[in-house]
Amino acid sequence: MLLTISTEHKPATDLGFLLHKHPDRFQSFDLSFGQAHVFYPEAGDDCCTACLMLDVDPVGMVRGKGRNQSFLLSHYVNDRPYVASSFLSVAISQVFGTAMGGRCKDRPELVTTPIPLTARLDVLPVRGGEGFLHRMFEPLGYTVEAVQHSLDEQFPEWGESPYYSATISGTKTLSELLTHLYVLVPVFDNEKHYFVGEDELEKLLSKGGGWLASHPEKEQITRRYLKHRSSLYRQALARLVEEELEPTEDQAVSEQSEETLEKPLSLNDQRHGVVMAAIRSSGARQVLDVGCGEGKLLRELLQDRQFEQIVGMDVSIRSLEIAQKRLKLDRLPERQAERLKLIHGSLIYRDKRLEGFDAAAVVEVIEHLDPPRLSALERVLFEFARPQTIVLTTPNREYNVMWDTLPAGQFRHADHRFEWSRQEFQDWANRVGEQHGYSVRFLPVGPEDEKVGSPTQMGVFERG
Structure with missing residues (x-):
């Protein structure tokens, strides 16, 4: 799966400072389920593009420490290595964690400066159709372009494909963009690869602070992010309503x-x-x-x-x-x-x-x-x-x-x-x-x- 982030802010290479990843280097990071690679196919004053490529090892993931060895074939045969899912959210938090947290020691003024940003996700599984994709990002101020990928033209009985190449554009701080992606990518997939408990509820409320309470699809976001665990999403919604009702000083x-x-x-x-x-x-x-x-x-x-x-x-x-x-x-x-x-x-x-x-x-x-x-x-x-x-x-x-x-x-x-x-x-x-x-x-x-x-x-x- 591939996430690209581009900007035409001048100088565009400021993106390297914000991401804390040098444009001249190819960097790799070991994750529990595979490897993440960061590289820049373009890095100039007028335009700069950073890529986060995630290489998921499905066999190694299933055979991980503490796993029950009597797993189903579906643990091996699935779309996890090829689509943006909760694995990508984890990679964003681990590889771009400093940028998502809004920290930049060398150029602190950049952190709070909204700049034109474009993010492209290849490929995003959208369980809910293209309209759902627009309803998630447009209220946050993004324009959305989506290209649907067919499953196989020779087998129309397989139905509509849920897979899209999705591009979102907006003038945001990089921290905002990464946070929105971190929360929403697993929402589209409607699934997570790990257990969802109280800590995930706190992550959602922390990362969604300032925007989730007023999002018109906050109920869907909350339900899907928390894997439809009723006790968790009801608690999260109640706290979001309190946040919206509470006027700041x-x-x-x-x-x-x-x-x-x-x-x-x-x-x-x-x-x-x-x-x-x-x-x-x-x-x-x-x-x-x-x-x-x-x-x-x-x-x-x-x-x-x-x-x-x-x-x-x-x-x-x-x-x-x-x-x-x-x-x-x-x-x-x-x-x-x-x-x-x-x-x-x-x-x-x-x-x-x-x-x-x-x-x-x-x-x-x-x-x-x-x-x-x-x-x-x-x-x-x-x-x-x-x-x-x-x-x-x-x-x-x-x-x-x-x-x-x-x-x-x-x-x-x-x-x-x-x-x-x-x-x-x-x-x-x-x-x-x-x-x-x-x-x-x-x-x-x-x-x-x-x-x-x-x-x-x-x-x-x-x-x-």
Whole structure:
């Protein structure tokens, strides 16, 4: 089996520092089930590729110390020596353990720097089909390409092949990429070559920290990683839910800071007012609030009888629980309650529940996404969900100079991944609109300054 990792970050040979493996050397490592080899077929300033080749010894593995000698033929005859599986995860942790842990003594600044990375797996057994492959990696901000390999054209009765050459690309730290591969490769295979116990649960929670709790397929990942051991995956899911519900101290402080910053302008109220006006004027009756948070806009939508079906979606279970309490869903009259539904999900993951709406509100959401994930959002919202009207707001970076309490160069919220100028927002919106058949008009939200514009900018997309 072969894993290649490539980058066009300049100088691309920085990949050697991050992996702690010199590009000019061919290195081999003994593992309990075979050997791993690391080499670089390409190493230049413009592009660098590192290969991890795993040579599994199936006979030696079965005859290992402590093994029962009365094994089945399937222990010898299987696909383990040829496909990416839990063996590859073990090799990643042992051969690239320092890189996966985010350590680099010689170039420490590289560790936390996201760089363009492409990983190719030959060959990956995907028990669940190509769609499952996309559902695993795309929510993490990767683009995915897959080529299916046939079993044998002469024997169609053998059915569809589960084997793919899979390529994922994204702007990530190398530590993130290796961690995602470490966790997900055995999930595709739905099998592990060793006993799964409490220590594997702790590994999953440790390696999945910061991303697994919000992954839309966390249940599948957890079940498969822990080999469907019900006692373990239930415990893991419970702890993941606790992690998602628990706000960090920094998050709480940053949310309060943003509210404090904008409160003198009543900016949140103005945003909702302008968004409501745009949705009303569209004539929409079925409305989707993406990133609904704690339900402030949902409450205003519910009060307007024009809207017959209202769905609020958020990636945070905690926010949905607060919204449910704020909206008093358990106390609403039956006909009112039937109009409103809360769902858990992510806007970077295709979801059929988002289809069929007249309008969608995306209020102060996109700036919380890493820029590489915007392409996934674009497809989910504009290509697959395709509401007639999309009302989208985001901060105007140029206006930040108007707040004396906001240090220069700092974002309004600690979780913002970017804040766009008016031109940057308009360039993005026009491109997306043209690509997916939407016209777009732009409106200011809040007091408008002659030089720097308004604090919030809004685009109203209408499908032609």
